[in-house]
Amino acid sequence: MALLDITIIPLDGRDSGFSPFVAGLQELLAQSACSYRLHDMGTTVEGSASELFRLAALLHEHAFGPGVQRVYTVMKIDDRRDRTVHLGDKTASVQARSAGA
Amino acid sequence: MALLDITIIPLDGRDSGFSPFVAGLQELLAQSACSYRLHDMGTTVEGSASELFRLAALLHEHAFGPGVQRVYTVMKIDDRRDRTVHLGDKTASVQARSAGA
Amino acid sequence: MALLDITIIPLDGRDSGFSPFVAGLQELLAQSACSYRLHDMGTTVEGSASELFRLAALLHEHAFGPGVQRVYTVMKIDDRRDRTVHLGDKTASVQARSAGA
């Protein structure tokens, strides 16, 4: 099992933020068979490497919506064949801190 | 304000996973003035660009512990000067799904 | 047309460098229909997005050779649909400088 971290940036001059765009990607992810988790700088997806590359291609393609002629996608894949890795495993002992805490 | 996403990989042949190593980095982050959040594929930190580059250098350096002669660090910085961005803003409407749900 | 930048890191404890491994990947690239260029920190490949994701999956899979149980792959894709982009276009006016110059 592998984890994919993907960030998709539509370079179309929008200056109103990416939120509506990200919502569309989340729908595609929800329709996939993979577990996923949105974080502050991207989305992490759990699956086999072949599933993850196919899904990444789909998400990237989806970003070419109306008026979008250029898309920049950044990905990292951490793929272990020696043991099963799931979303949340690495952060089981997470120590987050909010600005005011 | 900017958000930094950083993943630090010690290339020292350890095959027992990165967890103890990540715990050490979390301590350094806790000592910094920046808010941060560990996720499945890295850590996201909130601060000014200059703070974030300094902190990244510190974390990277720290990874050269006993027996570690090579470190590979991957970073993304999303820096907006037109408005304030905080950790959690992008994921306020997060839709995560667990494998069995 | 799109450009893919890919770096594949086998996390198997080898400390003798990645050169033989990279040579293997170059052979796979040479067999593909895509133009490519090796640089100091990865390989850049030119093709359609769908070709590039398929090729990336192939290269990633190939990295699981004898004794390699974990592979970490980092990718960037710059995909323009408004005009054709080729390898070398961006660096036509390259200004490189060697250490001693």
Added chain:
Amino acid sequence: MALLDITIIPLDGRDSGFSPFVAGLQELLAQSACSYRLHDMGTTVEGSASELFRLAALLHEHAFGPGVQRVYTVMKIDDRRDRTVHLGDKTASVQARSAGA
């Protein structure tokens, strides 16, 4: 010695390409003490980790020119303390292939 690979993307809605912007960064690099090499998807710089993080911060800051309120920077650093690594070492046996060859 370490190698830094850096890609700086001004998210300001420009649709005329990044070339003039990249030229400005190249000037900054030429003024630094570091060797560097522009490639199709970024620039690779050679130096100590501390030099490279300082230079990355400088380049990132420089990208906030007139009208640019958001900058997205992607970096990879491969840092070896067991031996000296220079630009060009990894590609000494480069096998590039052009589209028509």
